[in-house]
Amino acid sequence: MHFLLSGLTLIFLDLTLxxxxxxxxxxxxxxxxxxxxxxxSAGGAAVAVILRVALTFLTTRLLTIEYVKMVGGLFILWIALKVLVDASEPPDSAPAPKRFYQAIWYIVVADLTMSIDNILAIAATSEGHLGLIIFGLGVSIPFVVFSSNLLADLMNRYPILIYLGAAILGKVGGAMILTDPLVVRMLHPSDTWLYITEGILAVGVVIAGRLICAARQRRANHVPVQ
Structure with missing residues (x-):
C-alpha cells in the first residue's frame, strides 16, 4: 500500500511539472x-528523464548550490528569445539535422534546469527506491510528448501563441534566477519583487524578441548604394 501511495504521489509531482x-x-x-x-519531443523527453533519474541519486543538495538555478533561468530566457527570433525566419533557413539536434539539446538542458525542485521532491518521496523513481517519471513521458506536440501544432496555426509561450518562459526564467541561493542570500527578494521581476521578464522577452526581429528585417531589406 505504501508503495502504491508513493507511486501515485510521484506521478502527481511529475504531471504537475x-x-x-x-x-x-x-x-x-x-x-x-x-x-x-x-x-x-519523445527522444528529448526520454533522455531528460534518464538524466533526471541519475541526478536524483547524485544531487540531494542541488538546490543549495549557487548559480545552478541562475544559469538555468538564463538558459530558459535565451530559449524564449531564440524561439521568437527563429519564428520570424523562413523554416528552411537552417539545415534540418542541425535544427533537430539543437531541439534535443534545448529540451534536455531546459528540462533538467526546470526540474531541480522536482528532482528533490522525487528523491524525498521515493526514499531512494529506484523502481518508484523510474515508474513515476516513465508515466509522465506520454503526457509530456502528446501535449508538447499539440502545443507545437497550435503554435504553427496561431503564431500569437509563440509570444504567449515566450512570455511564460520569461516568467519561469525570472523565478529560477530570483530563487537561486546566491540571489536569495545577497538580495533577499520578497514575494512582491519576485512577481514584479517575473512580469518584467515575461514582457521584456517578448519586446526584446520583437526588436531583434525588426533589426534583422531592416538589415535584410537594406540594399547598399553602389
Whole structure:
C-alpha cells in the first residue's frame, strides 16, 4: 500500500511539472517537420528523464548550490528569445539535422534546469527506491510528448501563441534566477519583487524578441548604394 501511495504521489509531482516542460519542448520542436517533431519531443523527453533519474541519486543538495538555478533561468530566457527570433525566419533557413539536434539539446538542458525542485521532491518521496523513481517519471513521458506536440501544432496555426509561450518562459526564467541561493542570500527578494521581476521578464522577452526581429528585417531589406 505504501508503495502504491508513493507511486501515485510521484506521478502527481511529475504531471504537475509537465506543463512547463511540455511548453519548452513545444517551443523547441515547433519549426521541425511533423515526423522529426514527434521523434525530437519523445527522444528529448526520454533522455531528460534518464538524466533526471541519475541526478536524483547524485544531487540531494542541488538546490543549495549557487548559480545552478541562475544559469538555468538564463538558459530558459535565451530559449524564449531564440524561439521568437527563429519564428520570424523562413523554416528552411537552417539545415534540418542541425535544427533537430539543437531541439534535443534545448529540451534536455531546459528540462533538467526546470526540474531541480522536482528532482528533490522525487528523491524525498521515493526514499531512494529506484523502481518508484523510474515508474513515476516513465508515466509522465506520454503526457509530456502528446501535449508538447499539440502545443507545437497550435503554435504553427496561431503564431500569437509563440509570444504567449515566450512570455511564460520569461516568467519561469525570472523565478529560477530570483530563487537561486546566491540571489536569495545577497538580495533577499520578497514575494512582491519576485512577481514584479517575473512580469518584467515575461514582457521584456517578448519586446526584446520583437526588436531583434525588426533589426534583422531592416538589415535584410537594406540594399547598399553602389
Amino acid at each position: 509537465a506543463g512547463d516542460n511540455a511548453l519548452v519542448i513545444a517551443m523547441a520542436v515547433r519549426s521541425l517537420p511533423r515526423r522529426e517533431r514527434r521523434i525530437g
